Amino acid sequence: MDRREAVKRISALLGFAVSGPTMAGILSGCQASQGPFRTLTQNQHDLLVIMSEHIIPTTDTPGAKEAGVADFIDAMLTDFYSEERRKSFLDGLAEVDDLAKETLGNAFMKCTDAEQFELLDKLDTEAFPDLDAMDEAERNAFEEKRRANGRPFIATLKELTISGYYTSEVGATQELHLNPMTPYRGDVPFSEVGKAWA
Amino acid sequence: MSHFLKLAKHGPSARLQSKRFMKTFSIIKNEEYDAIVVGSGVAGGWAAKELTEKGLKTLVLERGREQLHGDYPTEHKHIWELEHRGRKTPEETKTDYPNGAISGPIKHFFAKDSEQPYVEDKPFFWVRGDVVGGRSLTWGRGVPRWSPMDFEAPLKDGHGIDWPIRYEDIEPWYEYVERFIGVNGEPMNSPAIRDNIFQKPMEMNAVEKHFRKSVEEAFPGRTMTIFPMAILTEALNGRAACHYCGPCARGCSTGSYFSSQSSTLPAAQATGNLTLRPDSVVHSILYDEEKDRAVGVRVVDRVTKEEMEVKGKLIFLCASALGSTQIMLNSKSNRFPNGIANSSGTLGHYLMDHHFHVGGSGLIPGFEDRYFIGNRPASTYIPRFRNVGGDTDQPNYVRGFHYGGGAGRAGWGRGGGNRGIGASLKESLREPGPWRMYMNAFGEMLPNYDNHVYLDGEKTDQWGIPLLHMSCELGENELEMRKDMRASAGEMLEAAGAEEIYLFDRLESTAPGDAIHEMGTARMGRDPKDSVLNGNNQAHDVPNLFVTDGACMTSSACQNPSITYMALTARACDFAVKAMQRGDLRV
Structure with a gap:
């Protein structure tokens, strides 16, 4: 079932409109990595769930998998990527599999x-070399190769x-954490905030 | 927050506003109004307020759809709740909303280019509000006043015609407007700027404070302050102080920034003299040769395409500079074969905008132990410091520019450009990154006859109005100025100890209209032979026709223009009603 359709039906069952945040919750609940996806195959999606989780893993907070990053990538590839860039990304994904x-x-x-x-880390290290350490x-x-081959898959995936x-x-x-709606204070000690605003 | 929302949604102004649309088209056309105001944005809202408060039965015609105060669909939505996480798709950018200022979460307030086309003889951005309130909902809210030198400049340096007014003529109207809309900021002590009447300013962050000190020490005569903004830091007239949610342009239920919805339309509504009709595309102005007066407007219903004529004794065009100009060009009669009030032949000419997308940024080392709380909807401001006398005068160009800008700390986005994946990457992005100071200059554009708009001879839009052609480009003075706009950013960044300084001039990707400060196509002047309007925004040729939006501007200065449109509108209304009462505008 189309997810928005699902929400509409749930709304109808409950007899009231579902609020924005609740709807987002329902949507992400439906996004439990089961296809069909808009661009990705199930296998490509499975790969991206695992790869994205390696890039932003679960630590003391949830990682990319729980955040539904693979679904986000599916949407981006579909709505924002040109045919050419989409193909290049999916080719890159297949190449990692081949490399493995x-x-x-x-x-x-x-x-x-x-x-x-280790495989992803190695690709990342190759994609982001320490330019200052090079003659x-x-x-x-390096720059010649980058011009010829374009942006490496791992860099796009990471972004x-x-x-x-x-x-x-x-x-x-x-x-x-979200910067709150509160009287603005322009200059406070970082310790009072503790971590970056989202 | 929920308290504010409730007040705004169910408060008296929202109720009144929804009632006013019960009137049908047929009722409207059988009435004769004392005044017809075309447009409900910054200028139209002010005309509505002033004219109704002075007792005139006023009809406001808005081509865009209804937009009730408080009914802002993306306000306070979290990024993950927004369509495409707030992004505009490449397809939407290409066909509907090419201008970068129209972001995903505010696109519903704007006209789609695909549905309302125009013709770019030369590259041009025409960003049009398409709802009640127009661009007052989405504007940048920066409101520096003009200063005496801005009104004197054309006479002094010979570029353009003399303004028919001086700063002293408009000063009381700036004050009048500011008391009503509420402006926050701090006194600037700058030769280029006259201070507004200020509510308490929003605070600068640690690096901005440092930057200000560096600039003031290294460059006597320059200063940096917080941008004067039409946002409340203290409650005013039933509107709440800002709650610092951040993206103002999505709409503000608490009415904390000036918009027609939050401010002028409720005031007009309260008089009982206002009729506001959305979905009303004004096709042309009706002119009666015998009476030698404008007698009304021809309107096309946006949805049904039904056409009709509405009569009014006084016409105020406030439909945006190019909107008003298009209507005037399309108002043809025996006396005015090239557009109403166009005996001078200047209507549509002398189109100006501000030119920008030039400046610089740099990393400011240190201050890692400083941060901020809340989303401040204001940038910093470096008022004009060139060509203000003495050794500030430049050999290569006239007039000047100012900088908007600000400092912030790099966020999670930096992770995509650096090496590292896994827990260490996640850990590092939990901290904010280094501070970066950013400066973007806005420059004055000189009036030039060749920069103009005109109507297409054949093609019309879906309401039968000829398409508008734009032919406008930057001139030598602007290009020379841009070199300085870029270089001066660099020297101030250096003085503040910035590293990895990046200077830019995105001349290839910008074009006139990009600053959304288009103006000048029905300019004010002293002589009916070289201008459309006199010093009271009154058409030289048609005494009961007034134009008070950006079209009236004789020169552009470099300041954000809306506050000046508001002051000119209020002043023109005062003049018009007094003239009407004296019988000078007999219809």
Whole structure:
């Protein structure tokens, strides 16, 4: 069932309109990683659930999986990405799976947690090298390669994961906190606030 | 909060506003109004308030749809509750809302380009409010006054015609307007700016305070302050002080910033003299050759496309600069074959905007132990400091610019650009990042005959009104000024110890209209041969026709213009009603 349709039916059953926050809760409840998705296949979605959770893991607060980041990525790919960028992203996803088979002998899903993390971490390190530590020739070579190959998959995945996570209710209220509606104070000690505003 | 919401939603003004639309079109057309106001935005709302309070039975025609105060669908929504997490899709950007100021959560207040097209002979952004209240709901709310030098500049440097008024003529009206709308800020002690009547200012953060000190020490004669804003920091006239939720432009149920809904329309409503009709697209002004007066307007219903004529003794055009100009150009008669009140041939010409998207930013080291609480809806302000006399005068350009800006700490977005994944990434983003000071300059644009709008000879919109063509571009003076707008940001950032300074001039991606301060196409002047309006916003050619939106501007200064439109409107209403009572405007 279409999720908005589901909400409408629930509203009809209850006999009153569902409020915004409740609706968001219902929607995220429905988003329990069961397809069909708008762009992703079930397998691609499963991969993104795991990969995004490695990027923003569950610690003392929930991680990307609970925040529904894979669904967010599905929506972004569908509504915001051009055909070309969408294909490039999904090709990148498949390549990580291929890389896992080549180097670890298993599909990404079948690798251990530690192997999965190391693989992604290695890709991340390659995508974000310490440019200051390079000499000029190395830096030129890196920039040349970046121009030729475009933005690496891991960089796009990380960006999507971060923006999906911190704009979710989980990320904005449990991991970070919402800047309250309160008389403004422009200059307070950070210790009084404790962590970043969402 | 819920307390405020309740008051706003069920308070007297909301009730009155919903009642007023019970009137039908047929009732409207059989009445003759003392005054017809076209548009209900910043200028139209003020005209409605002033004219009704002076006893005139006033009809306000708004082409946009109904928008009741308090009925703001995205107000206080969390980001995860917004469609696309508040983003505008590329498709929407391309076909409907190309301007960056129209963000996802406020797009419903604006006209879609796909439904209401215009023709860009040269690149132009035409950002149009499409609801009752117009752009007063979504405006930037910055309200610095003009100063004497702004009204004197054209005469002094020869660019453009002399303003028919001086600062002293408008000063009491600034005061009158500010007492009603409420402005917060702090005295500026700047030669370029006259202070508003202020409520208590919003506080600067630690880095902004540091920046201000650095600028004032390194550059005597410059100052930085908090932007004067039409937002309440103290309750006023039943409107609550700001609760610092942040995104004002989604609408404010507590009426804490000035909008037509929060301020002028309820006041007009309270007189009992107001009729406001949304969905009323004004096609043209009716002109009676024998009487030599405007006698009403031709209206097309936005939805049904039904056409009719409405009669009025006094016409106030407040439909936005280009909206009013389009109506005037489309009002043709034997006497005015090129548009009503256009004997000078200047109608549609001398289009100006402010030019911006130029400035700089830089990291300010230190201050990691400082932060802020609440969402301050105000930027910082560096008033104009060039060409204000003595050694501030520039060899390469005339007039000047100011900076908006502010300092903030990098948020979670920085995580996408750095190395690292996993628990350490999450941990690091729990802390705010370094402070960055940002400066964006707004510059004055000189009037130029070639920058103009005109009607298409064939193509019309869905209401039968010829499409508007825009042909406008920046000139040499603006381009020279931009070099300084960029460089001056750099030197002030350096003086404040900024690192990784990034200076920009996004000339390729911006275009006139982008600042949404379009103005000047029915300008005021002393001589009917080179201007459309006189010093009272009255058409030289048609004494009962007034234009008080941005179209009337003779020059643009660099200050945000709305407060000046409000003051000019209130002043023009005062003049018009007195003239009417004397019998000068006989119809």
